[in-house]
Amino acid sequence: MADLASKTALVTGGTSGIGLAVVRRFVEEGAHVVVTGRTAEKLQAVKSEFGDAVTIVQGDVSRIEDLDDVFAAVGERGSGLDVVFANAGGGEFAALEDITWEHFSSTFESNVGGTVFTVQKALPHLNQGAAIVLTSSNIDVKGSAAFSVYAASKAAVRSFARSWAAELVDRGIRVNSVAPGPIxxxxxxxxxxxxxxxxxxxxxxxxxxxxxxxGSPEEIADAVLYLSSPRSSYVTGAELYVDGGASQI
Structure with missing residues (x-):
C-alpha cells in the first residue's frame, strides 16, 4: 500500500527544485496534489507531467488574495487536506550594511508571512490526523555571513513548527519542519x-x-514523505535535518 494512497496534499512552490521533487514523490505514493507556483509556464509543465494526479493553481504565497484562490481550489475538490507542505520561499545574499527594507520585507513576507497564512487558511480544510510540514533550513541554527535575513526567517519557521504542533495536537494534526542543507x-x-x-x-x-x-531534491522529498505519512505518527514539533551532517558534526 502506498503511503499516501487516496490522500490529498498541498505543495506550495511545487514547480521546481525541492517542491517539484516532493510533488513527484507524493504522486508516486498515491496522493492527489494541489500544486502552487508563480509562473504559469512552469505550472503547465507540472500538469503535463502528472495529468489528473495534480491540480495547479497560480499564485504567490505572500499575497493573501492568491492564497484565497488556492484554498478555493482545495474546497472545490471536496476532500479536504491530509498533507500541507508549506515550501514556497527563498532568499538572497546581503551583508548587514547592504540590507534594505525591500530585501528584509520581501524575504519575511514570502518565507514567514507566506508560511503563516498558508497554514492558517489550510486549517478549515485539514482532515483529522493531517500532517503539516514546513520548509526550514539548517541555517536556522547556524551563523552565515551575508545571509542573516534569510536565516532569521527560517528560524521563525522552526519556531512556528513547535508552537503550531502544540496548538493542533488535540485535532490529531502533526506539525514538523524539514531543514535541508545545500541542495x-x-x-x-x-x-x-x-x-x-x-x-x-x-x-x-x-x-x-x-x-x-x-544533497539532491529527491533526498529531501523522501524526508518530507516520512514526515507526511503514518510512518512518523509519533513525531510532532520536530525538525528533521537533511544536510549531510553540516549542522551536527
Missing amino acids: ATPGLSGLAAEPEQAEALLGGLAAGVPMRRL
Whole structure:
C-alpha cells in the first residue's frame, strides 16, 4: 500500500527544485496534489507531467488574495487536506550594511508571512490526523555571513513548527519542519551573482558538508514523505535535518 494512497496534499512552490521533487514523490505514493507556483509556464509543465494526479493553481504565497484562490481550489475538490507542505520561499545574499527594507520585507513576507497564512487558511480544510510540514533550513541554527535575513526567517519557521504542533495536537494534526542543507537546485545556483560564479559557489558549499557533496531534491522529498505519512505518527514539533551532517558534526 502506498503511503499516501487516496490522500490529498498541498505543495506550495511545487514547480521546481525541492517542491517539484516532493510533488513527484507524493504522486508516486498515491496522493492527489494541489500544486502552487508563480509562473504559469512552469505550472503547465507540472500538469503535463502528472495529468489528473495534480491540480495547479497560480499564485504567490505572500499575497493573501492568491492564497484565497488556492484554498478555493482545495474546497472545490471536496476532500479536504491530509498533507500541507508549506515550501514556497527563498532568499538572497546581503551583508548587514547592504540590507534594505525591500530585501528584509520581501524575504519575511514570502518565507514567514507566506508560511503563516498558508497554514492558517489550510486549517478549515485539514482532515483529522493531517500532517503539516514546513520548509526550514539548517541555517536556522547556524551563523552565515551575508545571509542573516534569510536565516532569521527560517528560524521563525522552526519556531512556528513547535508552537503550531502544540496548538493542533488535540485535532490529531502533526506539525514538523524539514531543514535541508545545500541542495542542488536552480534556486541554490541562482544565489550566485553571475552564472560563471555558480560552480565556485556550489563547490564551496559542498566542501563545507561533512559528506563532501550537495544533497539532491529527491533526498529531501523522501524526508518530507516520512514526515507526511503514518510512518512518523509519533513525531510532532520536530525538525528533521537533511544536510549531510553540516549542522551536527
